[in-house]
Amino acid sequence: MSPYPYDVDVREAPGYRGAAEALGFGLGGTTQLWGGQLWPWVPSELGPRPWLGLAGWDYDFADLQRDYGRLADILELSRPQRALVSGGATASTHSGLGYELRESTWLSWRQRNLGKTLGRELVNAKAVSVLTGHQVRSLHVENGAVTRLVGPGCEDVAAEHYFLAAGTLGNVALLHEAGSAAGGAVGTGFMDHLSVRTAELEVVDWDAYREHEAPRYDGSSLFTKRYAAQRELQESLRLPGVLAQWETELPAHSPLLQARELLRGRQRGDKRPKGLGSLIPGLTSELRGVIGARLRRRRYVPEEARIYLSVNVEQLPTEGKRLSVDGRTVRMKWLAEEADLNAAEVFTEAFLDAYDLERSGLRVKRVLEDPVVNDTYHLMGGARLSSDPAAGVVTPELRHHQIRNLSVVGASVFPTGGLANPTFTAGAMSLAAVDSFIGGFA
Ligand SMILES: Cc1cc2nc3c(=O)[nH]c(=O)nc-3n(C[C@H](O)[C@H](O)[C@H](O)COP(=O)(O)OP(=O)(O)OC[C@H]3O[C@@H](n4cnc5c(N)ncnc54)[C@H](O)[C@@H]3O)c2cc1C
Numbered sequence: 223m224s225p226y227p228y229d230v231d232v233r234e235a236p237g238y239r240g241a242a243e244a245l246g247f248g249l250g251g252t253t254q255l256w257g258g259q260l261w262p263w264v265p266s267e268l269g270p271r272p273w274l275g276l277a278g279w280d281y282d283f284a285d286l287q288r289d290y291g292r293l294a295d296i297l298e299l300s301r302p303q304r305a306l307v308s309g310g311a312t313a314s315t316h317s318g319l320g321y322e323l324r325e326s327t328w329l330s331w332r333q334r335n336l337g338k339t340l341g342r343e344l345v346n347a348k349a350v351s352v353l354t355g356h357q358v359r360s361l362h363v364e365n366g367a368v369t370r371l372v373g374p375g376c377e378d379v380a381a382e383h384y385f386l387a388a389g390t391l392g393n394v395a396l397l398h399e400a401g402s403a404a405g406g407a408v409g410t411g412f413m414d415h416l417s418v419r420t421a422e423l424e425v426v427d428w429d430a431y432r433e434h435e436a437p438r439y440d441g442s443s444l445f446t447k448r449y450a451a452q453r454e455l456q457e458s459l460r461l462p463g464v465l466a467q468w469e470t471e472l473p474a475h476s477p478l479l480q481a482r483e484l485l486r487g488r489q490r491g492d493k494r495p496k497g498l499g500s501l502i503p504g505l506t507s508e509l510r511g512v513i514g515a516r517l518r519r520r521r522y523v524p525e526e527a528r529i530y531l532s533v534n535v536e537q538l539p540t541e542g543k544r545l546s547v548d549g550r551t552v553r554m555k556w557l558a559e560e561a562d563l564n565a566a567e568v569f570t571e572a573f574l575d576a577y578d579l580e581r582s583g584l585r586v587k588r589v590l591e592d593p594v595v596n597d598t599y600h601l602m603g604g605a606r607l608s609s610d611p612a613a614g615v616v617t618p619e620l621r622h623h624q625i626r627n628l629s630v631v632g633a634s635v636f637p638t639g640g641l642a643n644p645t646f647t648a649g650a651m652s653l654a655a656v657d658s659f660i661g662g663f664a
Contacts, residue, residue, distance in 0.1 A: 227357040227373065228395040228550050235556035237597075240414060241391070244599040246490075249344070249354040250337020251389055253645075254490050256599075258329035259446070260299075261643035262290055262307040266453045268640070273460045274538060279637055280609045280618045281651075289650035296340065296653075302440035303327045307646070319576040320455030321466070325445040326643065331485045338491075350656070353379055358388070360399040367627045368400070383627045383659060387652070390601035390634040391545065391552050397605055397615060398547035400625060407615050409546050411539035411603035413639050416558055418566035419469060419594040421531040421574065427583030428525055434582040435468055437521040444521060448534075449577070450641055451569055462561075463536035463641035464569040466577075470527040477504030478524065529584070531574070533566040534598070534642050545604045558595050566593060600644050602633040620655035629655050 225247040232241045246254035263286070270278035290307045299307065306327055333339050344352045356375040361368045361384070368384050370377065386393050390412070397408045425431045437446045450465040472479040480501055487496075508524065515522035537543070538561070546553045574586060608614025611623040616635055622628040631652035633644040640647065 225357075226392070227359050228391065228547075228552050230391060231548075231551050231553045232556075235554040237595075238414075238554065238556050240597050240599040240601050241554055244601060245389070245391075247355075248337065249341045249352065250335050252599075253334060253336040255486075256334065256645065258331075258334035259326050259643050260303070260307065260329065260646040261326045261641070262309070263640045263647050264309070264324075267463060268638075269453075271456070271462075273457050274462060276538070276638060280607060285654060286647065286650055289654045290646065292653055293646065293650045297329065297333065299327075300441055300443045302445075303443050306445070320572060321449045321451050321576070324448050324450050324465075326448060328444045328446070330442065331489060335489050335491070350385075351379065351381065358396065361386075361396055361625075361628070363400050363625055366625060368625060381627075383629065385652075385656065386628060386630045387632055389632060390604055391554075393630055393632060393634040394545045394604040395547055395550075395552050397622075397630065400628070407606070407613065409544050409604050411606045411637065412543045412545045412554070412556065412601070413537040413539050413603045414556070414597040414600050415639060415642055416535040416537060416562050416566070417469075417596045417598050418533045418535060418563065419530045419590065420533055420566055420570040421589045422587045423468075423529040423531060423579070423584045424587040425525075425529060425583055426585050430581065430583030431529075432515065432518070432520050432523060435584070436515070436523050439516065439519045439521065448642070449573060451572075455572065459568055459572070461565045461569065462538055463639075464565050465534045465641050466569065466573045467532055467534065469530040469532040470523050471530065472524070472527050476524070476526065477501050478508055478522070481505060531570060533569050533573075535562045535565050536639050536641055537562055539603055539606070539638060556597075558597075563593070563595065566595075598642075600633065600639065600642075602636045602639045602644055605630050605634040606637045607635045608637065619658050620651065621659075629659065631655055 226245065230241045232238055235241060244252050244255070246252040265283040268279040268281060268283055270276060287309060294304045294307050306325060353376065357373045358371050358376050359373040362370045362372055371379050386396060388396055394409050435447060437444055446467065448465045448467045451461060456463070480497070484498060511524055512522045540559065542559055543556045570589070579585060605615040607616045607618050607620060609618055614623065614637070616622055616630045620629045620631055620635055622630060631648070633648040635651070636644065
């Protein structure tokens with residue numbers, strides 16, 4: 223039996239991986255599977271973009287920044303990570319070239335499953351009950367308020383206020399069930415980011431590549447470089463948010479790749495990872511490289527790795543994509559649109575033209591005629607925030623416009639998706655939403 227109270231129909235979402243693979247059940251949800259890559263946004267990711275007909279969010283960036291700091295405390299981020307998320311580690315601008323270097327950081331493997339990292343605290347919190355492991359089939363709404371939850375094991379739960387945190391698909395399914403109060407806005411504006419692999423690079427100088435491009439360590443915290451198109455370039459080329467990054471692909475037999483799979487198993491909760499013993503000889507032979515890289519404060523990239531340029535594209539909340547609900551089925555309409563692919567192509571050209579590849583020991587081997595296009599498992603939109611009830615499902619405080627004791631949290635409330643990874647931003651906004659209402663979890 224499916225652990226989800228809904229099915230997803232992807233017949234109109236060809237190739238969409240996020241519907242089937244981005245679902246983690248219970249406390250921790252999809253963080254049982256995610257990469258833990260944290261990408262603090264900058265003001266332009268929320269701002270108006272007239273060249274795309276986008277008004278910008280009804281949300282104050284200064285508030286978001288403050289809550290990034292609070293979330294950093296909760297996640298016990300290291301000092302260099304805090305500097306990054308508080309905007310203190312300034313991005314370096316490649317002046318005149320149209321892009322800027324910004325870094326993302328990563329939660330360690332041990333921290334990634336937030337059900338484990340924060341679960342005990344949440345379960346013990348006095349002011350909130352976290353309902354997990356039970357399927358809520360619907361929210362019973364009477365006179366503009368949720369009066370009870372419908373579903374096995376949920377009947378006894380009664381609260382003054384409800385926070386819906388069921389992921390984008392789960393939120394849309396339940397909000398639709400809650401009645402037609404929210405009009406046609408539920409499900410519109412569904413989007414993801416695209417990862418578009420556009421070129422293969424040859425490494426002509428591994429030392430230079432490792433020095434300038436490999437992910438770097440500061441203490442035990444890992445940072446990855448990303449080259450984000452600046453607002454002026456976006457405007458002049460009429461682009462959505464785009465960034466370029468290096469993708470390293472290890473061969474299937476690589477012990478490093480297999481070790482990562484084992485760690486992923488641990489993240490999901492496997493107590494005894496299988497196959498560790500058989501990996502040890504291979505890992506031992508990689509040890510010199512790993513230690514050498516670590517001494518230079520870099521993540522090890524072996525010479526058998528293939529290096530690609532991958533462009534991350536912000537999908538826009540267009541009419542061509544949406545979620546709708548039919549009984550217990552969420553119907554997903556999604557595609558990589560012409561404009562998305564064009565954005566990847568145009569930015570690849572601009573970036574490869576401007577970037578000093580030689581300094582980084584790189585040379586373009588081939589620009590891919592057929593770029594490899596994937597969603598990034600970042601399901602966003604469908605319950606978007608707006609101060610205008612006709613344009614959104616929730617207020618900027620994330621309270622439902624029509625159902626007075628219901629708030630919605632998660633990336634489903636995003637009106638647009640920023641350049642990349644949504645979860646740190648969604649988490650910070652969730653904190654603010656809970657605080658504005660009950661003064662915290664404690
Ligand atoms: C492979 C992978 C890699 C990723 N990497 C990154 C990354 O590096 N950085 C990043 O920012 N994001 C990443 N993401 C996306 C990130 O995981 C999600 O944005 C985030 O976990 C969403 O959190 P959420 O709490 O809103 O929803 P979810 O994590 O989806 O949690 C929702 C929970 O609600 C439960 N639920 C749903 N409906 C009901 C119901 N009716 N009754 C009871 N329970 C219900 C679900 O079972 C689930 O447990 C990745 C995702 C995947 C799959």
